[in-house]
Amino acid sequence: DIQMTQSPSSLSASVGDRVTISCRASQSIYNYLNWYQQKPGKAPKFLIYVASTLQSEVPSRFSGSGSGTDFTLTISSLQPDDFATYYCQQSYSTPPTFGQGTKVEIK
């Protein structure tokens, strides 16, 4: 199985900050990388697919980049609604696997 490792596991940031979350795959997954946002008690929300394509209605302050084994989710200017846990997930091979999550908290 492909292992997905996110860093950091958590971070504290202020509204307006630029936030970057990293995700590394244990082998090349080309660009088969997806990002999700989850708030407490809620289902995950689909943000980005094939590494850099925003799902419809996702704000443009979110962006994704990377290919192969190293990927990044960037929030250009953190908003109050963005405090949540973010997960990366590879869909290159079965089983699809998730990173352990990155919790973005208010500083």
Next chain:
Amino acid sequence: EVQLVESGGGLVQPGGSLRLSCAASGFTFTTYWMSWVRQSPGKGLEWVANIKEDGSEKYYVDSVKGRFTISRDNAKNSLFLQMNSLRAEDTAVYYCARDKFGYRGALGYWGQGTLVTVSS
């Protein structure tokens, strides 16, 4: 509007069985792979199983192989997860999820989840 509504969760003893259902609406069910994903309390997301549009292919995470069975009824726009020989470590919120069209494995829509608790 895409809707996925899970049901069937509850408290079950170790070794017991439970059948989860997911009612789908707002899209053409027969044209999408469907998945179950679970999340143990306070933990991350774990993909459990998925099934092809016509039910001809099914895949499982190793930890549930031989115990869980995914199925679908395309006439009723429904997805199921039969869970047998349940263990304490199967305790989780179980989500039904639909692929984004054309991007297998990219989980574009999720239900609200149903809680399964395995405990004596």
